[in-house]
Amino acid sequence: MIAVLLDIFWIPIGGFLSFLIFISAINKSIGVRKAYVNLLLRIFEYGRVSIETASKENQHIQNPKTDDKQGVQLVDDADSKEGTNGATLITRDAVLLPQPQEPAPEKPVSSTKDEINFDFEKCLDYVKSGVEAIIEDDVTSRFEAEELKSWNMLTRTNRHYEFISWKITSIWVFGFFIRYVILMPLRVLVCFVGVLFAVLSSSIVACLPFRFVRLSLASLSFKITFRLISSSMSSFIKFHNKQYKPTVSGFCVANHTSPLDVAILSTDCTYSLIGQRHGGFLGVLQRALARASPHIWFERGEAKDRHLVAERLKQHVSDPNNPPILIFPEGTCINNTSVMQFKKGSFEVGGVIYPVAIKYDPRFGDAFWNSAKYSMMQYLYMMMTSWAIVCDVWYLPPMYRQEGESAIDFANRVKSVIAKQGGLIDLVWDGQLKRMKPKKEWREIQQVEFANRLKSDST
Amino acid sequence: MGNKSSLFLRNEEIAQIQEETGFTPNQIERLYSRFTSLDRNDCGTLSREDLMRIPELAINPLCERIVHSFFAESNDDRVNFRQFMNVLAHFRPLRDNKQSKLNSREEKLKFAFKMYDLDDDGVISRDELLSILHMMVGANISQDQLVSIAERTILEADLCCQGKISFEDFCKALDRTDVDQKMSIRFLN
Numbered sequence: 001m002i003a004v005l006l007d008i009f010w011i012p013i014g015g016f017l018s019f020l021i022f023i024s025a026i027n028k029s030i031g032v033r034k035a036y037v038n039l040l041l042r043i044f045e046y047g048r049v050s051i052e053t054a055s056k057e058n059q060h061i062q063n064p065k066t067d068d069k070q071g072v073q074l075v076d077d078a079d080s081k082e083g084t085n086g087a088t089l090i091t092r093d094a095v096l097l098p099q100p101q102e103p104a105p106e107k108p109v110s111s112t113k114d115e116i117n118f119d120f121e122k123c124l125d126y127v128k129s130g131v132e133a134i135i136e137d138d139v140t141s142r143f144e145a146e147e148l149k150s151w152n153m154l155t156r157t158n159r160h161y162e163f164i165s166w167k168i169t170s171i172w173v174f175g176f177f178i179r180y181v182i183l184m185p186l187r188v189l190v191c192f193v194g195v196l197f198a199v200l201s202s203s204i205v206a207c208l209p210f211r212f213v214r215l216s217l218a219s220l221s222f223k224i225t226f227r228l229i230s231s232s233m234s235s236f237i238k239f240h241n242k243q244y245k246p247t248v249s250g251f252c253v254a255n256h257t258s259p260l261d262v263a264i265l266s267t268d269c270t271y272s273l274i275g276q277r278h279g280g281f282l283g284v285l286q287r288a289l290a291r292a293s294p295h296i297w298f299e300r301g302e303a304k305d306r307h308l309v310a311e312r313l314k315q316h317v318s319d320p321n322n323p324p325i326l327i328f329p330e331g332t333c334i335n336n337t338s339v340m341q342f343k344k345g346s347f348e349v350g351g352v353i354y355p356v357a358i359k360y361d362p363r364f365g366d367a368f369w370n371s372a373k374y375s376m377m378q379y380l381y382m383m384m385t386s387w388a389i390v391c392d393v394w395y396l397p398p399m400y401r402q403e404g405e406s407a408i409d410f411a412n413r414v415k416s417v418i419a420k421q422g423g424l425i426d427l428v429w430d431g432q433l434k435r436m437k438p439k440k441e442w443r444e445i446q447q448v449e450f451a452n453r454l455k456s457d458s459t
Numbered sequence: 460m461g462n463k464s465s466l467f468l469r470n471e472e473i474a475q476i477q478e479e480t481g482f483t484p485n486q487i488e489r490l491y492s493r494f495t496s497l498d499r500n501d502c503g504t505l506s507r508e509d510l511m512r513i514p515e516l517a518i519n520p521l522c523e524r525i526v527h528s529f530f531a532e533s534n535d536d537r538v539n540f541r542q543f544m545n546v547l548a549h550f551r552p553l554r555d556n557k558q559s560k561l562n563s564r565e566e567k568l569k570f571a572f573k574m575y576d577l578d579d580d581g582v583i584s585r586d587e588l589l590s591i592l593h594m595m596v597g598a599n600i601s602q603d604q605l606v607s608i609a610e611r612t613i614l615e616a617d618l619c620c621q622g623k624i625s626f627e628d629f630c631k632a633l634d635r636t637d638v639d640q641k642m643s644i645r646f647l648n
Contacts, residue, residue, distance in 0.1 A: 442514075
């Protein structure tokens with residue numbers, strides 16, 4: 001039966017598929033993805049309304065059983081949710097940071113013994129802020145999936161909503177069928193075509209005789225590869241401010257949410273990539289890309305050698321024919337709600353910096369790669385069974401290091417520009433805290449501050 | 460995309476914790492989701508390391524003492540959600556109309572006292588105060604100065620002349636402090 005169907009339909013289906021692949025390769029859209037995304041938005045909205053009415057009904061059923069007090073509290077809860085979006089649990093006065101606060105005005109402190117006074121009250125602020133950090137802190141939550149305001153019909157963001165009413169259940173079942181049975185095989189196929197294209201085209205391009213021919217064809221092959229790969233996740237990308245698109249050699253720096261960032265950015269512009277050599281699926285892609293264009297892949301040990309890295313970067317940037325290097329100075333994936341400390345390395349080399357802000361829409365599928373929890377393959381599988389990858393990309397005006405500005409200050413300046421444009425929270429914390437323990441020096445900074453407070457209070 | 464579907468609190472548990480601590484069901488659920496995200500190994504209890512992994516807590520000079528206060532009640536160095544909530548309940552504002560026995564002024568003071576009482580014997584000795592001072596300032600004030608600060612503080616607060624500070628002395632010393640403001644976290648319902 002299926003064989004007969006396939007026999008009849010393989011020509012139109014095959015033709016349609018090749019047409020889709022061709023369209024995405026030349027970066028044109030016939031509006032299918034846009035319509036798809038809009039449809040999804042309407043479904044989510046419908047789902048949100050249904051879930052809210054259903055939970056209200058549940059409350060009404062429960063209410064008669066419990067006493068009045070319970071009823072009052074439920075009303076309280078609904079009010080507070082509106083006010084805070086359910087995002088925060090407490091309001092905080094003092095937050096400890098891994099850097100000195102505003103320098104206190106220097107008081108003439110004569111450090112004779114008798115003048116330093118201590119009373120028990122002085123530690124209480126630290127106790128309170130410590131407990132507050134346990135309830136809610138700025139860092140640990142950044143390494144976990146962002147909380148959604150309403151359910152997006154994926155079981156993985158589950159709150160057992162799929163059984164709340166039969167309408168929602170049927171939408172969910174239908175969506176499940178679409179995602180796993182229709183979309184996923186197609187996506188795997190498109191992704192496979194993309195990688196195959198990368199391997200073939202770059203081997204051919206690498207054999208071409210003239211440099212300028214080779215460069216422009218390599219750039220084309222690079223973009224087509226990533227257009228295919230990103231369309232295999234049904235990505236719907238909006239580029240803003242195209243006039244600031246990186247043109248000459250330099251550094252393009254962006255906030256980092258997932259390995260997909262590379263594919264997303266590369267659909268519109270050619271970059272040189274830099275990173276560690278990987279094995280497996282990524283390795284195949286890396287080796288293919290490196291054949292045709294100047295990417296920088298390091299062996300595992302080499303990346304630790306900062307001088308070597310800086311030297312390679314300098315060499316690369318000095319050739320104006322080389323495409324800009326794409327760098328994620330956070331050094332790790334953050335969940336797309338904030339930007340964390342930028343490593344100063346790429347800001348030390350000099351040359352122009354093109355900041356780029358990327359903001360994903362988590363409703364369609366959370367692009368954040370929680371590498372502590374999921375392997376690359378699991379992550380890809382989750383991406384291919386999500387609804388879509390919807391994101392905004394902003395190109396920002398090129399920035400230069402000012403005279404007398406330290407690399408760290410420059411990095412912070414670029415970071416705040418990206419944070420502001422992307423609507424992300426600008427944090428001073430180091431993204432490496434995902435894996436590493438906080439440095440001892442940071443606590444010493446707090447101790448210095450407390451000592452100063454003690455001394456200045458006493459005079 | 461953490462799949463936490465298996466880790467939801469049962470309604471009876473919520474009701475029990477609400478009874479004990481005065482937190483609202485919504486707050487309890489939010490804190491539970493925080494608890495599970497701190498629980499890296501998904502074992503339903505937290506270890507000291509789980510808490511120490513919070514960077515902002517780890518840079519707090521009093522970090523060890525604060526973390527220790529969560530484990531005072533447990534005998535195997537793990538803290539479960541109810542114990543966790545009982546400690547946090549000390550920090551609910553006093554004004555809150557939903558009174559519970561854990562957030563009274565006296566309970567808040569007791570909590571603060573235990574921060575200083577390292578060996579848990581009910582009095583703060585000179586050495587204990589000195590260790591706390593040392594934690595707070597590190598190497599930024601000389602040992603001699605710290606000793607004299609500690610001795611003077613004890614002299615001023617010690618009303619029964621034992622050379623140690625009892626809980627009563629401690630309360631007297633903080634008589635004019637707005638303990639409620641200093642030891643209350645503003646929870647957003």
